[in-house]
Amino acid sequence: MATEILLPKIGFSMNEGTLAEWLVADGAQATEGQPLFALESDKSTNEVDSPASGTLKILKEPGETYEVGTVLGIIE
Template identity: 60%
Template sequence: MTTQIILPKLGFSVNEAALVEWMVADGAAVKKGDPLYCIESEKSLQEIEAPADGVLRILEEAGETYEVGTVIGELV
């Protein structure tokens, strides 16, 4: 089963955020709760945890800004 990694909404008025870094390499195994990536909005820098166990497949690169709800990766 594949779990989509979706860029979360950090605040009521936040519609986009910068994907600062992936903390896990593409193709690496992760456990639910492991630090996965870091995002930055206009007000905060936040580390996001893996929502499930799996192998990371990166779909969007770090260093870019994405709309909230964008699928940036998958855990397979």
């Protein structure tokens, strides 16, 4: 079963964030609990861990700003 990778809410007032970079390549193996992507908010940059293990399919490109809850990719 596929797991959606959502842009998380980091901080009380966060409504959007910038996907700084993917730390795992498209089509590569992601490991649950390991850093998956870097997220920039207005106050900091955070590494976000993978919610599951499997093959990463990237849906959104780095450098863009997305709303909290946006599906950034899928782990199959």
